[in-house]
Amino acid sequence: MALTAKIQLLVALRFFASGSFYRVVGDTFGVSVATVSRCVSNVSIALCRIAHRFITVPVGNAASETKRGFFDIAGFPNVIGAVDGTFIRIIAPKTNENDFVNRKGFHSLNVQMMCDHRLRITNCYADWPGSAHDQRIFKNSHLGRNLENGNRNQQM
Template identity: 65%
Template sequence: MMKVNICRKYRICVSGFPNVVGCVDGTQIKIKAPNVNEGEYVNRKGFHSLNVQMVCGPDFCITNVVAKWPGSVHDSRIFKESVLCREFENGHIQGMLLGDSGYSLKTYLMTPYLNPTEAHMQRYNTAHCRTRVLIEQTFGILKRRFSCLHSELRLSPQRACVAVVACCVLHNIGINRGDIISNSDDNDLNVAEDVIDGVVDMGGNGKTVRDHIARNHF
């Protein structure tokens, strides 16, 4: 499992969504059927895989990866049991992550409204979607760069985990060398070079924070 390394030199601001330190999601990496605990690796689509959690920044750099869970394990459980979650819970990382509706809403993890009833909620959802697409783009770039992650890793689960992390490291090296094109929607992407203050402490739960952001920013 790659060491937690949330990049603190920027915050993502896309479509007006404030103070985001990364976008989180899981991606299924297909592997050959293992000899041990084979059923645990069958995901909801019916093939054997690892469910790999990643966090990305606005430059498609992978700032955190957890590669150790079978494909049947849900994204929310992987995050809940991760070091990254504990770092946020303990206040060691300022800012927020964006995740899809499969994650639990937290003060530091914003998810979309499932049934937006007001205009500012709909605008929030639009901004959330346009920002969170960064992680999907990162998965696409990573899997195009390393076709084995798109097709199948013919390795045991343990070796496959090592291979995935190695690919992430090489992916980041490639980005640092400037060998991929940037986000096609550059006009909507603002990367601040200075660390800004964390989200307003509402002294409440994730719903309170989300409502505060939606009303005051959208």
């Protein structure tokens, strides 16, 4: 019996929110491990396809509002976002395994994110192994290159 799109979404969201094993999530919904895996994959692909509609660097009026917001919160002028990196724990990959060990000693991706004054994610770059330094990631990202070149009104 096929799962509805709503149930697939709920299964994937439960997995994303809990970080639990597929078996635990599957038991919650009464579905198999393979079904949970397919739900997580399908929903992840769907989210990636539409992410650009929701995760965008502010430009124009949105940039002005963000700058005002950061100034109101902290007195920082001309800020369009707060950028930082975070480690997302992963299972050790079979190739280049050592590249994914971060400075804290576990396997991860080093994900760079930027948020606005309302804590909405406006940029996400998740292409680097855990051992990569935040500065290296920033310098090689579209966000970093565009800001460095003064291209603040382009999508990053």
